[in-house]
Amino acid sequence: MRIHARHMLMGDKWVSDALVTSAAGKIASIDLGVRPEPQDHRVDILLPALANLHSHTFQRAMAGMTEVRAAGKESFWTWRDLMYRFLNHLKPDHYEAIAALAFMEMQEAGFASVGEFHYVHHQQCGASYDDPAELSARVFSAANETAIGLTHLPVLYTYGGVNQEPLSGGQLRFANDVEGFLKLHEACASQLGHLPKDSNLGIAPHSLRATSPSDLTQVLGARPSGPVHIHIAEQMREVAEVQAKLGARPVEWLLDHVEVDARWCLVHATHMSDAETAALAESGAVAGLCPITEANLGDGAFNGPRFLEHGGAFGIGSDSNVRISVAEELRTLEYSQRLRDMQRNLMIKGSGSVGQALYKWAAQGGAQALARASGEIKVGLWADLVALDQDHPSLCALKPDQLLDGFCFAGGNDLVTDCWSAGRHMVKDGQHAHREAILSRYRSAMSDLVSAL
Numbered sequence: 001m002r003i004h005a006r007h008m009l010m011g012d013k014w015v016s017d018a019l020v021t022s023a024a025g026k027i028a029s030i031d032l033g034v035r036p037e038p039q040d041h042r043v044d045i046l047l048p049a050l051a052n053l054h055s056h057t058f059q060r061a062m063a064g065m066t067e068v069r070a071a072g073k074e075s076f077w078t079w080r081d082l083m084y085r086f087l088n089h090l091k092p093d094h095y096e097a098i099a100a101l102a103f104m105e106m107q108e109a110g111f112a113s114v115g116e117f118h119y120v121h122h123q124q125c126g127a128s129y130d131d132p133a134e135l136s137a138r139v140f141s142a143a144n145e146t147a148i149g150l151t152h153l154p155v156l157y158t159y160g161g162v163n164q165e166p167l168s169g170g171q172l173r174f175a176n177d178v179e180g181f182l183k184l185h186e187a188c189a190s191q192l193g194h195l196p197k198d199s200n201l202g203i204a205p206h207s208l209r210a211t212s213p214s215d216l217t218q219v220l221g222a223r224p225s226g227p228v229h230i231h232i233a234e235q236m237r238e239v240a241e242v243q244a245k246l247g248a249r250p251v252e253w254l255l256d257h258v259e260v261d262a263r264w265c266l267v268h269a270t271h272m273s274d275a276e277t278a279a280l281a282e283s284g285a286v287a288g289l290c291p292i293t294e295a296n297l298g299d300g301a302f303n304g305p306r307f308l309e310h311g312g313a314f315g316i317g318s319d320s321n322v323r324i325s326v327a328e329e330l331r332t333l334e335y336s337q338r339l340r341d342m343q344r345n346l347m348i349k350g351s352g353s354v355g356q357a358l359y360k361w362a363a364q365g366g367a368q369a370l371a372r373a374s375g376e377i378k379v380g381l382w383a384d385l386v387a388l389d390q391d392h393p394s395l396c397a398l399k400p401d402q403l404l405d406g407f408c409f410a411g412g413n414d415l416v417t418d419c420w421s422a423g424r425h426m427v428k429d430g431q432h433a434h435r436e437a438i439l440s441r442y443r444s445a446m447s448d449l450v451s452a453l
Helices: 057-062 076-087 092-109 134-146 169-174 178-192 213-222 236-246 250-257 274-283 291-296 304-309 326-341 354-369 400-410 435-452
Strands: 002-010 013-023 026-032 041-048 050-055 111-118 149-156 228-231 264-267 286-289 313-316 385-388 416-421 424-428
Touching (some): 050 264, 050 354, 076 169, 092 416, 092 424, 092 435, 149 178, 250 274, 304 326, 354 400
Parallel strands (some): 002 041, 050 111, 286 313
Antiparallel strands (some): 013 026
């Protein structure tokens, strides 16, 4: 593969007339100040593609179904009840079709890889499939079809609340004790070999309310390496319940009782004290932020400026997939800070381009969270790359050092012309190579699913 870019972001600097080649999915060489050759794929703007660090693909099919106000106060918890009812009708074929659509849309938005936080394991009644990894296998199939880079994160979900209440209703599809979870993880590991070499496997204890301290200790002991992702402090009610049961706020308790380090990603680290914010930043873990979903659910705003002040790492995820957009996730993150603090240009240390700072940190943090050798354009890293159209009205008047401000604050998915996942060139001229087949199967699955709702 040979890509010639008029402008390319390399580290902190913009360079011109760059030629990037790849071999075996990794960046093999970078040459600057060269003229394009006839065999080169020519692009306007070349960037390191972001990793989507947190996704529940099946929720993509729920987009638009939960935006009607019911009697009483709407919240995350009423949304969750609707999600459980939706799960009662979801079959394996549906799951695979939805995952393929979401993965395709991620690539068309500029994500080269995804961390799938996968907690739907069983049949509607809660009974296991003959293959405990049946639904994970459907995720793998969708990843193979779309050629997105996958870090699979099977979820341990044991309890209905922090007081170890039994699971019920839609939660039965998530259920595993530690022994069952480790068997599931082994089954996933055996099937992962059928995916490309850049695929990865981690673990995801769902949250402090859905696991117990002893279960968490057992799982971490059994899987001492690889990514660890956990939902941590998304809701004020969750914080209060954990504090009442465990004697500390969720982030505080986790940092005090578990060796949290660079392999951890704390998702929705929204409601933290100043002390927790500083301590999480200094731990080396990644804060997994999902600004569109967090805004959609009314979760609250992450304390970005204080986190950056203490050197924290963050990445972004599409979570519920109600809207899949790199630019909009970054824009929503910055705007949430502005609305809270009534100031501008907050997600940056010192001076400079806010869009470029947001993009660079999200690229690096997402790569770290997925244990993926990517996040910048550098020889030896995976060729996770995205190209933008400089002739687009959002960019055509801008200088190179303003391009990511244009993308983040005025742009959208229509700026993306190409996307490569470990060198696999699946998005060309803004569209995925398998778009029509994926859309056709998704529409058929939704027709069947909606008729059952």
